[in-house]
Structure formats: structure tokens, C-alpha cells
Amino acid sequence: MDSRQLRYFLAVVEHGSVTRAAEILFVAQPALSQSLRALENELGVELFRRVPRGMELTVAGEALVGPARQVMESSRSADEAVRRIAGLAGGRLDLATPPDLAVDPIVALVARFRARHPRVWVNLIDPGSHSNVADLLRAARCEVGVDYLPVGGSRVVAHTLGRRRLLLGLPPGSPHTPARSLPLERLAEIPLVIGPRGTAVRDEVERTCAGLGFSPRVVVEVEHEHHVFLLVAAGAGAAFLTDREAEQAARRGVAVVRTDPELGRDFGVVCRSDELSPAARAFVEEATVGVADDAITPR
Structure with missing residues (x-):
């Protein structure tokens, strides 16, 4: 063959x-x-x-x-190795990321990479709700991705880029709106709109609630979380939102509050631990400019 x-x-x-x-x-x-x-x-x-x-x-x-x-x-790796001397005059980058990271930071990272390497074709891959970026890396569906950390399993290297904090969005006129921040213990009484189990926000919320001795009161479960603020604005329940989502929600009358303590997760570039193609290597280098070298951690 x-x-x-x-x-x-x-x-x-x-x-x-x-x-x-x-x-x-x-x-x-x-x-x-x-x-x-x-x-x-x-x-x-x-x-x-x-x-x-x-x-x-x-x-x-x-x-x-x-x-x-x-x-x-x-x-593909052999073909791109030949192109290395020509300074990435072509090639392909398969880049995986969950939907809630596909806007921020992916948009800026891809734009920066394309400005430096305009002849490289970029393919953005959604792992889907039943997989994750590390699984796609090990299955050779891609060489690099951006995902929440830590990532599990072998043959994967992670490099922290930043932290995605979560703010709580409450429907307009909600009786649960605090004067300042909301103690996390009060989540037990608040109906939540949230993604399915296995998504980053859902896992973080359930882990935190379990540590406080209760389960979150989920009233609406949505497959794609990036429009969840619309359900909050309509009064369906409260939801944890990223900074960008919180800005959109506030314009629709949603009360955005901080929790005490604040929830959030680190995110970063993940890649295979073996030899990378020139395009994948260039993306990792471009994404991690200015980030400390000791942020790279084998998993």
C-alpha cells in the first residue's frame, strides 16, 4: 500500500x-x-x-x-523536515482545542503564528465532549493543542500559558445576588446552567462542591457552553462564565459576581513528547514566548 x-x-x-x-x-x-x-x-x-x-x-x-x-x-513529518531549511515555506498544523478556549487564547495565538508563517495551513480540531486534546495527541490526530491543565497520561508535554478565572453570572433580579462576593457554600441553593460532565467548568464546579460537602444544583445542562450566558440572561439559572462571556452577559443585565474563593483553571500548550514537525515546533515556540522554561512538565 x-x-x-x-x-x-x-x-x-x-x-x-x-x-x-x-x-x-x-x-x-x-x-x-x-x-x-x-x-x-x-x-x-x-x-x-x-x-x-x-x-x-x-x-x-x-x-x-x-x-x-x-x-x-x-x-507529513518527513515532508516538513525537508521544508525546515526553507523556513516553513509550507506545511500543515493540526491544532486541537476545546470550544471554550477556541476564541481566547486560540484566536490570538493562531493569528500570531500565521503572521510569522503565512504559508502554513492551520486545521483547528474540536476534541468533542467524549475526548480530550491529550487523547488526540496520542492517537496522532494532531501534534499540538491548547487545553486545560493538568493533562493526564503518558507521552504528552504541557506548557502553562495562563489561568482562566470563572465568575458567577446570576439572572437579572436574582435573590442570590450578593453585595460583594458570593461564598461558595451558597452554591448549594443556587440553580445552575452548566455543561455536561467531563467538561472543564463542570468538573471544576463539582470538585469544589464535593469538597464543601454538597452537589451542585444543576437545572439545565448544555452541550456547548459558549452561549450559556444567554440562558442566564433569560432567567434559566446561574452559570460560571469566563471574563469574555461575563462582559457579554453584563450587557444583557446579568449580575456578574466573584466567588470566595475564586474558581479557575490553568491552561496551556500541550504537545507530544517525541519529535515534532517544524510547524508544530514553531507554534509551541511562538505560543510560549516569554513563558518560563520550567513551565514545561512531562505528564
């Missing part, structure tokens, strides 16, 4: 059909289908089941996905 066959195979996996994969790859559909059949003949197994709505992986196909991504990543 060759890298072209594996690239075609992964495109069909990611897009669910030969037609869509052919469009994305800018190749003729018959040529892509022929390449897949040749790969299946070479391996002696069927990789896909042809179904009315597209393609489904067989057990053999599922087994090939991981190794195929590893091969493509190795091929």
Missing part, C-alpha cells in the same frame, strides 16, 4: 462517503473508488460496507484507521 491509498481511505472515513471524499480531495470519484478496491485487494479484506447512505467501516477497516493515521503523520 502507498500513502495515497491511505490518504484516500482516511478521507472516506472522515467524510462518510466516496463522493464527499472525492470532492474534498479534488479527485475523480472513479479514481478514488478504484484506489480503495486496490487497497482492499492488497490486504485481502473488505474495509468498508457499502450502505445506502454512504460507507461504514468493517472490523478490519476500524483496525486500519490508527496505523493509517500514524503512517500519514510520519509522512
Whole structure:
């Protein structure tokens, strides 16, 4: 098998059909289908089941996905190593981050990186609610990401960039609005709008409440937290907000207060501990300019 066959195979996996994969790859559909059949003949197994709505992986196909991504990543690293001398005159950066970090700090970091390396193509990846950046790093879906710290597991290096504090947004006219800051013990009586378990804010709030001897009173659970302030403004409940979300919420009449003690989590750049491609290495260096070297911690 060759890298072209594996690239075609992964495109069909990611897009669910030969037609869509052919469009994305800018190749003729018959040529892509022929390449897949040749790969299946070479391996002696069927990789896909042809179904009315597209393609489904067989057990053999599922087994090939991981190794195929590893091969493509190795091929990309070799290609980009050749470009290193030319000062990143091309290449690709796969960058993973959860949605609540995708605006701040990702927007500024990507803009700074693109200004320095305008010919590098950047692909932003959302890990989804059932995964995290470290999992994508170990599966070779990406080489670098920005995530909340600490990250668990092996073969991952983290470099702290800053701290994301959380403020409590209360609906307009809420009887729980304090004169100054709100003691965290009072969370037991406040209905909350929050993301599902496994998200950074939910985990932080539940861990804090457990330490105080109670469970948070969750009344609305939302898959995507970046518009949660709209539910607060409408009176559905209170919610923990980032500084940027708190500014938007305050303009809609939400009472934004500090808690005592204040909640928050560190965030930073995470990357694989093995050799990085030139693009990934350049992004890590650009993102961590001015940050102390001892912030890099193997996990």
C-alpha cells in the first residue's frame, strides 16, 4: 500500500462517503473508488460496507484507521523536515482545542503564528465532549493543542500559558445576588446552567462542591457552553462564565459576581513528547514566548 491509498481511505472515513471524499480531495470519484478496491485487494479484506447512505467501516477497516493515521503523520513529518531549511515555506498544523478556549487564547495565538508563517495551513480540531486534546495527541490526530491543565497520561508535554478565572453570572433580579462576593457554600441553593460532565467548568464546579460537602444544583445542562450566558440572561439559572462571556452577559443585565474563593483553571500548550514537525515546533515556540522554561512538565 502507498500513502495515497491511505490518504484516500482516511478521507472516506472522515467524510462518510466516496463522493464527499472525492470532492474534498479534488479527485475523480472513479479514481478514488478504484484506489480503495486496490487497497482492499492488497490486504485481502473488505474495509468498508457499502450502505445506502454512504460507507461504514468493517472490523478490519476500524483496525486500519490508527496505523493509517500514524503512517500519514510520519509522512507529513518527513515532508516538513525537508521544508525546515526553507523556513516553513509550507506545511500543515493540526491544532486541537476545546470550544471554550477556541476564541481566547486560540484566536490570538493562531493569528500570531500565521503572521510569522503565512504559508502554513492551520486545521483547528474540536476534541468533542467524549475526548480530550491529550487523547488526540496520542492517537496522532494532531501534534499540538491548547487545553486545560493538568493533562493526564503518558507521552504528552504541557506548557502553562495562563489561568482562566470563572465568575458567577446570576439572572437579572436574582435573590442570590450578593453585595460583594458570593461564598461558595451558597452554591448549594443556587440553580445552575452548566455543561455536561467531563467538561472543564463542570468538573471544576463539582470538585469544589464535593469538597464543601454538597452537589451542585444543576437545572439545565448544555452541550456547548459558549452561549450559556444567554440562558442566564433569560432567567434559566446561574452559570460560571469566563471574563469574555461575563462582559457579554453584563450587557444583557446579568449580575456578574466573584466567588470566595475564586474558581479557575490553568491552561496551556500541550504537545507530544517525541519529535515534532517544524510547524508544530514553531507554534509551541511562538505560543510560549516569554513563558518560563520550567513551565514545561512531562505528564
